Amino acid sequence: MLAVKYNGIGDVRTEDIPKPVCAPGNVLIKVAYAGICGSDLHIYRKGMFVTYLRETMGHEFSGVVESIGEGVQGLEPGDHVVGDPRVTCGKCRWCRQGAFNLCPELGFIGEVSPGCFAEYIEMNVKKILKVPPEINLRRAALVEPVAVALHAVDQGKITEKDSLGIVGAGPVGLLTIAVAKALRVKEITVLDISPARLELARRLGADKVITAFPEECSGAIDVAVDAVGKEITLNGILNWLNPKGRLVMVGLYEEKANFDPNSVVTKELDLIGVNAYETTHLERAIDFLIDCSPDIEQVITHVLPLESAGEAFSLLNSAGTGAAKILLAP
Ligand SMILES: [Zn+2]
Ligand SMILES: [Zn+2]
Structure with missing residues (x-):
């Protein structure tokens, strides 16, 4: 079968590998659509998270059970x-409580074990969630990133009373707009440098779109979701937030960041981390995708065959292309 292998920084190749056989307790799934995530780009650019080379990449997918x-x-x-x-x-305290996202050894398929950028994937039955027929398989491939957006909104305790700023209109930023919109958040402002992505943000419900942080504090916000994770976005947000504001940190940083901690002290800001999601967010993501508007699928800007994985990665890695979620379709 075809699978996409990580061969080192900037080197992703589609190769022929043996099809997995279904062991007891496991399920063999024919992958329908597999999404390229921001964390896959961290692997591509920096070699983060992967435990050994030539691993089959990918952790977001939808598919059809082939055999049990x-x-x-x-x-x-x-x-x-x-x-x-x-x-x-x-085994740890967090795993025993079901808070798997806080396990110190947390990793993902496609990083620490074979992933889903392949024609087939074998997984333990406990790791599989059934998707009702109301959600087509294309939309079902968004369950995992929607779970991240739901967790971000929960962590930030975002309500309809908040004016919300979202920094980065990639898949997680865009899906956060959809989730916040469903909560009837007061005003959603989205910042990105790509006009094409901002156009998508508008279509998903952003009230305002901007390409730079506002200079004056009149447009200040109550809560910010940082779906980028860079020094420049961190500092921009610390300025942009109202006193008592909350910064929800979703994007992982590739580099250390310098910032002025006094802005946190003087404005009494809350800095809130978001690591992946809890099991309940995956379940809620399925419900969310049943009920939400078909517009959500606009987050998917490209559907490409497995053979085009290399091209998909370089597209996502170049600024200003307007690409958001790219699905690989075996
Ligand atoms: Zn993901
Ligand atoms: Zn653990």
Whole structure:
């Protein structure tokens, strides 16, 4: 079968590898659509997260059950499914509480074990969520990033009383607009440097779009979601926030950042981290995608074959292309 392998920084290749066989307790899934995530780009650019070279990449997917291993119940061939891609130790205090996203050993398929940029993936039945037929498989591939957006909005305790700023109109930023819109948040302002992405932000419900942080404090916001993770966005947001404001940090940083901690002290700001999602967010993401407007699929700007993975990565890595979520379709 075809699979996309990480061969080192900037080097992604589609190769022929053996198709997995379904072990007891596991499920073999024929991948329908697999999304390229911001964390895949961190791997591509910096080699972050991957434990060994030539791993099959990818952790976001939708697919159809091909076969089930011995002892598997509740699933049968033909079922539409998505996966919980988190790989955890299962033993620590956080895992025992079900807070898997806080496990110190948290990793993802496609980083610490074979991923879903392949024709087939084998996963344990406990890691599989069934998707109802109301959600097409293309939309189902958004379950994982929608779970991140739901977690970000929860962590920031974002309500309809807030004026919200979203920095970065990539997939997570765009999906956060959709989730915040459903909460009837007072005003949503989105910042990005790409006009094409800002056009998408508007279509998903942004009230205002901007290409730079506002100079004067008249447009200050109550809560910001940083879906970028750079020194420049961090400092821009610390300036932009109202006193008592909250900064929800979703984007992972590739470099250390310098900032003035006094802006946090004097404005009494809250800095809030978001690491992936809890299991409930994956379940809620499925419900969200059943009910939401078809506009959500506009986040998907490209659908490409596995053979074009290299091209997809260089497209996402070049600024200003307007690409948001790229799905690979085996
Ligand atoms: Zn992801
Ligand atoms: Zn653990």
